[in-house]
Amino acid sequence: MGRYVLRRLLQLIPVFFGTTFIIYALVWAIPVDPFAGKCGQRPCPPEYVAKMRADFNLDDNLLVQYIKYLGKLFTGNFGQTFSGIDVSTLIANAYPITIRLAVVALIIEAIIGLTAGVLTGLRKNGFLDNLVLISTLVLISLPVFVTGYILKLIFTVSVPGNPSFFDLILPGFVLGSLSMAYVARLTRTSIAENRGADFVRTAIAKGLPGKRVVGVHLLRNSVIPVVTFLGTDLGALMGGAIVTEGVFNIHGIGGLVFINIQQQQGVVVTGVVTLLVLVYLLMSLVVDLLYAVLDPRIRYE
Incomplete structure (x- = not known):
């Protein structure tokens, strides 16, 4: 039984990485502006957009973004929303x-x-x-x-x-x-x-x-x-x-996912x-x- 449990746990590792990468890619590879409407009716200032893209690693390629996300995830950090609220909360x-x-x-x-x-x-x-x-x-x-x-x-x-x-x-x-x-x-x-x-x-x-x-x-x-x-x-x-x-x-x-899909809060959807x-x-x-x-x-x- 012990060897079976160990083997099953090892099998879960590639499944976890594969499914979470697909989820991350589907959420963050969508060709839309995640900051659209975040500053009211006016477009967000370039300085704000640059800072947010740097904070959420959006200027990196998708694989690097995913690796950085996993690094935070393994420490229990699900990230923050664009408004600064902890996703874990x-x-x-x-x-x-x-x-x-x-x-x-x-x-x-x-x-x-x-x-x-x-x-x-x-x-x-x-x-x-x-x-x-x-x-x-x-x-x-x-x-x-x-x-x-x-x-x-x-x-x-x-x-x-x-x-x-x-x-x-x-x-x-x-x-x-x-x-x-x-x-x-x-x-x-x-x-x-x-x-x-x-x-x-x-x-x-x-x-x-x-x-x-x-x-x-x-x-x-x-x-x-x-x-x-x-x-x-x-x-x-x-x-x-x-x-x-x-x-x-x-x-x-369910309501949390639905609301954050509408608001394009990808970090919340990915975490859930x-x-x-x-x-x-x-x-x-x-x-x-x-x-x-x-x-x-x-x-x-």
Whole structure:
């Protein structure tokens, strides 16, 4: 296990550098004037533009800019906005809200999706199975912002500035609705396929109770692809919270990215997306390590 963990950590290094460079290049290689409109209706003075370009290394080529950015990033310095505000401060204020929202969405999609998938996988082609299939198809077909607006109008929810987990239940349901539908369908398919597997027939032949056969043998082996989806979905939920946070007026990472894209604050966008990349990489590592816990047949060495 130790060698596997070390190997996976080494694999994350080129992925991290590759993805962050692509992000940096996409943000800073856009042929627009980052200082347009920063001085009101008049163009910014040449002295101001020269100083800002020097401060943000914009006169260097893209690779040199990226290396200098990484040098600051590895010391915990995410840089400053054009107005002198620390990006780390902006992230520290917004990130906890988005994490709470993403965790609520993940819990909702895991509980409802797994429950619906297990019940329909055990009893295919029944009324409940057809109801779940139709419901999940509706959720998959509807854009998230449509689901959000409909539920917001129905329940007239107002989210406070610093929301608690309870305040984020409805936005969390909206954010996780699409993934919840996929979890239900993925679990249903996996349960249905494993019902006729040799290890299930052996457990039944031994006379084990039905709850133990389903809960220990069938479910444990069937949730491996679901765990993969849920683990990697945490980063997707935080990155995809822009629409949901906009619908419910939640001041999290999504709103921070959206506002700074409009204001052409590339340093903020780069810092937030880099943080999301780290979440993706760490969650993928955690998911890989969970495989051995869920399925003893899996060995890494």
